[in-house]
Amino acid sequence: MRYELIADAALVKNYIEGDENALSILIYRHKQKIYSFIYSKVFDKDITEDIFQDTFIKVIRTLKLGKYNEEGKFLPWVMRIAHNLVIDHFRKNSRMPKFDNSGEFSIFSVLGDSSLNAEKQLIKDQVESDVRRLIEELPEDQKEVLIMRMYNDMSFKEISDRTGVSINTALGRMRYALINLRKVIDKNNIILTN
16 A cells, blocks of 8 residues: 555554554654754754654654544644744743744644644743843833833833933933843843744
């Protein structure tokens, strides 16, 4: 029987029933897509290789435990595992991955389900907490203006009235706050995304 004609779901079923070769075919069939996706986030061959291996270790474990129930959606399921492992990798190294939709292949176009929205929310929350942590490092006067402007949505006139400094001084502090934030982000190689 020609393997390229066998659907992913049938190969998964065969593997679960003991056909080790079925998994090799699945890995071979999807390796390029999964590998390219991981690499497009981490830009490092060794890390990509590690995450790719970890992805399939998790796939094998889940299949062996009989916990796979994504009937007919093998690739999106594997991509979601890879995606989560990429995020775990960046969490451990305390910087966020570069997720954008400019690439030819995007995890967000493959996975249009609610768990993805939860994932996006997770990334957004992580980014927001990263930004808040960075703001805490700013000098007090810059931090004050930035918080009033960004979080309290106050105008520079209102900020000027509240802080007792001129509008120009408030604008200057905001400008320096943003410059300093950018420096900290660059220095720590943090990639902010939502």
